[in-house]
Amino acid sequence: MIKSSDLDPDFKYEISKEPGGENIKKCFNCTGCTVGCPVTEIDKTYNPRMILRKAILGMRKEVLSDESLWLCASCYICYERCPQDVKITEVIGAIRAIAQREAKAGKIKLDNPKPLFDHLFIDSVKKNGKWYEAGVSGTFMLMTKGIGGALGYAPMGFELWKKGKLSILPHTIKGKGEIKRIFEEVEK
Amino acid sequence: MKLAYYPGCTLHGTAREYDASTKAVCKAAGIELTEIDDWNCCGALEAIFDKELSMGLSARNNFKAQKTGLDLVIPCSICSHNLSRADKAMKTDSAFRAKIEKALGEKYTGVNIKHLLDVVVNDLGTETLATKFTKSLNGIKAVPYYGCLLIRPSEVCKFDNPENPTSLDDIIKATGAECLPFTQKTKCCGGNLLMSKQDYAFILTKKLFDEAKAAGANCIVVACPMCHMLLDGQQGMIEKAHNTKIDMPVLYFTQLIGLAMGLGEKELELDKNMVSTSKLIALIGKEKPAPNKVEAKIATAVEAEAAQ
Numbered sequence: 001m002i003k004s005s006d007l008d009p010d011f012k013y014e015i016s017k018e019p020g021g022e023n024i025k026k027c028f029n030c031t032g033c034t035v036g037c038p039v040t041e042i043d044k045t046y047n048p049r050m051i052l053r054k055a056i057l058g059m060r061k062e063v064l065s066d067e068s069l070w071l072c073a074s075c076y077i078c079y080e081r082c083p084q085d086v087k088i089t090e091v092i093g094a095i096r097a098i099a100q101r102e103a104k105a106g107k108i109k110l111d112n113p114k115p116l117f118d119h120l121f122i123d124s125v126k127k128n129g130k131w132y133e134a135g136v137s138g139t140f141m142l143m144t145k146g147i148g149g150a151l152g153y154a155p156m157g158f159e160l161w162k163k164g165k166l167s168i169l170p171h172t173i174k175g176k177g178e179i180k181r182i183f184e185e186v187e188k
Numbered sequence: 189m190k191l192a193y194y195p196g197c198t199l200h201g202t203a204r205e206y207d208a209s210t211k212a213v214c215k216a217a218g219i220e221l222t223e224i225d226d227w228n229c230c231g232a233l234e235a236i237f238d239k240e241l242s243m244g245l246s247a248r249n250n251f252k253a254q255k256t257g258l259d260l261v262i263p264c265s266i267c268s269h270n271l272s273r274a275d276k277a278m279k280t281d282s283a284f285r286a287k288i289e290k291a292l293g294e295k296y297t298g299v300n301i302k303h304l305l306d307v308v309v310n311d312l313g314t315e316t317l318a319t320k321f322t323k324s325l326n327g328i329k330a331v332p333y334y335g336c337l338l339i340r341p342s343e344v345c346k347f348d349n350p351e352n353p354t355s356l357d358d359i360i361k362a363t364g365a366e367c368l369p370f371t372q373k374t375k376c377c378g379g380n381l382l383m384s385k386q387d388y389a390f391i392l393t394k395k396l397f398d399e400a401k402a403a404g405a406n407c408i409v410v411a412c413p414m415c416h417m418l419l420d421g422q423q424g425m426i427e428k429a430h431n432t433k434i435d436m437p438v439l440y441f442t443q444l445i446g447l448a449m450g451l452g453e454k455e456l457e458l459d460k461n462m463v464s465t466s467k468l469i470a471l472i473g474k475e476k477p478a479p480n481k482v483e484a485k486i487a488t489a490v491e492a493e494a495a496q
Contacts, residue, residue, distance in 0.1 A: 019239040038376040042391050071385060073392070074236050075376035076340035080350050093237030114384035121234035125245065129228040130197050140383060156425065163460050165202045174226045178248055181291040186240040188287075 007058035014098065015055060021094025026084040027052045033078030033088050039071050046071045048078055048088055055095060061108070064099040070112035113144045126183055129173030134166055189311065192258040192299075193221040194249055196267035196413075197229050202421060203264070203413035205457035209442035210263050210304060212455045216446075217312060217320055221261070224252040230270040233380045233414070240284065246274035247288045253299045263304040263442070265338040265412035272301045272344045303338060305411045305441065306347040309355040314362045322450035324364030327471035330444070331370035331405040332356035333396065335377055335415045350374070356409055359441055363448035368403040372396050379414040382422070390426045393418045397426075397434050407468050408438045416440065420462050437461065437468045447472070 015021040034040050034049040046068045054063050063069065069092065078088040096115075103110045117140050124132040134157070141150035160166035173179070199207035214221050227249050235242040249271055253260040262268040278285045278296045289296060308317060334353045342350040353374065360367035378385075378392030396419065400408055410416050420438040427434050438461065446456040447469070458465045 020237075038378075038392055039381075039388065042388060071381070071388070073336075073376050073378055073380045073389075074233060075336040075380075077336070077374075077376070080340045080342060090237075090239060093239060096237050112384060114381075117383045118234040118237075122231070122238075122241070125229045125231065125235075131229045131232065131234075133197075133201055137383075156421075159462065160202060160421075163204075163462075165204055165460065167201065171197075171200065173228050175228065175248070178292055179228055179245070182244040182248060182288065183241070185287040185291040186244045 002057070002059070008060040009058045011058045011060040011063070012056050014060075015091065015094050018094035018097050020087065020090030023084070023086045024052065024055060024091050024094075027056060027086045028084055029053055030083060032081050032083060033086075036077045036081055038075060038077065039073055043071065048072070048092070051095070052086070052088070052091065055091075063095060064102055065108045065110075067112055069096060069099060070110075070114040113140070116140065116143065124170065126179060127176075128170045129176050129179050130171045132170035134168055135170060189218065189307075190220045190222070190258055191261040191307065192253045192256040193223045194227055194253065194260055194262045194267060194271065195223065196227075196262065196264040197232070198264060198413035198417075202417060203440075205460040206263055206413055206416070206440045206442065208455065208457040208460075209440055209446050212451050213442045213445050213449065216449050216451060217308075217317060219307070219312065222256060222258065224249065224256065224260070227252055230267045232266055232270070236266075236270070236380075240287075242270055243274040243277050243284065244288055244291070246270040247278055247296070248292060250275050250278065250299050250301070251292055251294055251296065253301075254297060259300040259302060261302055261304050261307050263411070264414075265303065265335065266414055268301065268303040269337040269344055275299060275301055276344065303345065303347070303411070305338065305355050305359075306345075308441075308445070309358060310347055314358045317359075317445065318362045321363065321448040323448060323473065325444070325448050325472055326364050326366070327473060327475045328363075328365035328407055328444075328468065329368055329405050330360045330365050330407045330409045330439075331368050331400045331403055332360055332373055333370065333377075333400075333408050333410050333415060333419070334373050335379075335410070335412050336374070338411055339374060356411060356441055359445065360409055363444055365444065368405050370399065370403055370405075372399045377415050377418040379418050382418065387429070389418065390422070390429050393422065394426055394430055397423075397436055400436060405436070406471065408436060409441050409444055410438060411441050423463050435463070437463050437465045439465065439468075 015024050031049045034047050039046045072092045076089050102108045120136045124136050195207050231242040231245040339348050339350045339353045348355050357367050378389030381389040443456045
């Protein structure tokens with residue numbers, strides 16, 4: 001049961017202020033996003049129309065802590081087909097940004113490992129200018145699957161290394177200062 | 189044709205055969221590539237949901253490309269999407285532009301960004317390309333796989349139809365290989381879920397293999413290192429997870445073109461693909477080429493006339 005007193009009518013405005021979330025209020029719930037979604041095809045509990053509907057209704061906490069928020073594969077089928085130009089993939093990104101801030105502030109708990117991987121990846125780009133595949137993947141596996149789980153990937157890592165496809169050390173660029181300044185500007 | 193070149197992180201790592209075959213094919217086709225200086229990661233799929241960061245990181249590369257005065261070509265669908273999106277935002281969103289110009293201390297004038305497939309099919313043209321071919325690839329039965337960011341969203345990549353693209357189809361046909369109809373050509377490989385929801389990523393990729401096999405394909409042709417990572421790099425893991433044998437070589441379209449140009453397997457780094465390509469290459473030329481439909485019709489008409 002949805003209680004109107006639990007709803008946050010400002011949630012849609014909060015989303016529309018995030019980069020990418022601008023068009024959320026245009027959604028008229030036609031379900032076009034969901035019928036074409038490849039993730040919905042294999043998991044009926046993933047329903048982008050429902051995420052948008054709940055967000056517009058103001059079900060803030062439920063939307064932000066819903067595991068399915070992290071199942072979008074960013075394939076842009078819904079984005080392409082949406083008759084209202086909601087830019088759904090980017091709206092999902094805007095909602096994820098809010099969820100990550102709430103998690104950082106300790107208000108919600110995120111169980112999906114996607115934000116962790118993205119964070120490790122971006123951190124390596126911040127540090128080196130390029131992503132450090134071996135380091136990021138290794139750290140992520142250790143943190144999410146433990147030593148045993150991480151070792152399961154060792155044979156594939158070794159195959160890649162043998163073919164000269166995986167560098168043990170990170171690649172770096174000269175313009176690391178510029179990368180740092182870009183981070184500072186967009187995070188303001 | 190002279191172009192600035194942005195390889196992106198994967199082409200200097202897991203997709204090194206895409207880099208090698210791109211350079212070899214471009215050289216043979218008379219396209220001169222100049223790698224942009226000190227480029228950085230575009231943020232890939234990991235920053236794609238953090239719109240400003242993704243575009244900010246990408247924009248730095250656009251500044252580097254701008255200095256060359258050339259159009260910029262990108263073989264990776266994700267990099268191509270990110271850098272194009274950044275260029276668009278730099279031209280239309282003055283607040284974002286001000287932030288990035290401040291960070292880099294330079295003025296942005298813009299750069300023309302194209303995916304390598306667009307350059308080959310539309311700027312060079314399949315007919316011109318075909319004049320460089322020295323052998324027919326009959327024996328290869330391929331399905332073209334486009335995936336997502338190569339063709340979507342169409343407001344960013346405008347060179348092909350987002351629902352029924354045909355660029356890769358045209359290249360496959362031009363090489364003399366058979367191009368089979370593929371209902372999954374624009375479906376998702378699940379690449380962005382590989383690390384966080386591997387079982388889903390594997391189910392999505394497995395569906396592509398099932399459909400490719402049902403179509404009678406002996407190879408899948410791609411134009412994106414992420415698609416290749418799933419279809420080729422993870423194929424062994426998918427076989428294990430689904431207790432099945434797939435054994436499907438996956439070629440970059442540049443490797444296919446290179447083969448038709450008669451370039452060497454070493455030059456195209458066909459030994460770097462994770463799934464062996466040697467059985468597929470051995471099939472080339474082993475089958476009689478399918479008769480051209482028009483020629484076949486004429487032959488039948490001539491026979492009918494002779495019989496009268």
